[in-house]
Amino acid sequence: xxxxxxxxxxxxxxxxxxxxxxxxxxxxxxxxxxxxxxxxxxxxxxxxxxxxxxxxxxxxxxxxxxxxxxxxxxxxxxxxxxxxxxxxxxxxxxxxxxxxxxxxxxxxxxxxxxxxxxxxxxxxx
Numbered sequence: 001x002x003x004x005x006x007x008x009x010x011x012x013x014x015x016x017x018x019x020x021x022x023x024x025x026x027x028x029x030x031x032x033x034x035x036x037x038x039x040x041x042x043x044x045x046x047x048x049x050x051x052x053x054x055x056x057x058x059x060x061x062x063x064x065x066x067x068x069x070x071x072x073x074x075x076x077x078x079x080x081x082x083x084x085x086x087x088x089x090x091x092x093x094x095x096x097x098x099x100x101x102x103x104x105x106x107x108x109x110x111x112x113x114x115x116x117x118x119x120x121x122x123x124x125x
Contacts, residue, residue: 004031005028005029005030005031006030006031006050006051006052006119006123007030007031007032007033007048007049007050007051007052008025008030008031008032008033008050008051008052008053008054008119009032009033009034009035009041009044009045009048009050009052009053009054010022010025010032010033010034010035010053010054010085011035011037011038011040011041011053011054011055011056011059011064011067012034012035012036012054012056012059012085013036013037013056013058013059013060014056015036017056017108018034018036020110020112021054021085021110021115022034024110024112024115024116025115025116025119028116030116030119033048033050037059037060037061037062038059038061038062038066038067039061039062041053041067041071042067045071045074045077049076049080050080051080051081051123052080052081052082052083052119052122052123053071053077053080053081053082053083054083054085054106054119055067055068055082055083055084055085055086055102056085056086057084057086057093057097058086058087064084064086064097064100064102065096065097065100066100068082068084068097068100068101068102069100069101071101072101081103081104081122081123081125082101082102082103083102083103083104083105083106083118083119083122084097084102084104084105084106085106085108085110086105086106086107086108087107087108087109089107093105103122104118104122106118
């Protein structure tokens with residue numbers, strides 16, 4: 001029996017996006033936890049310690065910038081890479097994501113062929 005793959009938390013309010021990422025990453029051996037809001041993400045993190053967090057930026061209750069900054073203040077999450085996974089592609093959006101504490105930036109729509117390799121690259125750092 002092989003060891004379970006890396007645990008990824010995907011914070012995304014859009015159910016179709018969550019389903020797509022879940023399918024792509026699960027097929028590659030990742031374990032994907034989902035949260036539809038910042039509140040749900042914080043609840044999931046009470047019981048799980050993911051190796052990486054994929055963060056949507058535009059969410060209704062708290063945006064991904066604020067949630068990322070909040071999570072990065074938690075000592076147990078400071079070394080967990082957080083990647084912005086967003087449709088925000090205007091000039092300065094990448095920089096704003098990084099300034100909020102994100103370790104990387106992936107544009108939507110995602111490239112389903114490249115996403116697993118991009119995540120592995122951050123996990124190997």
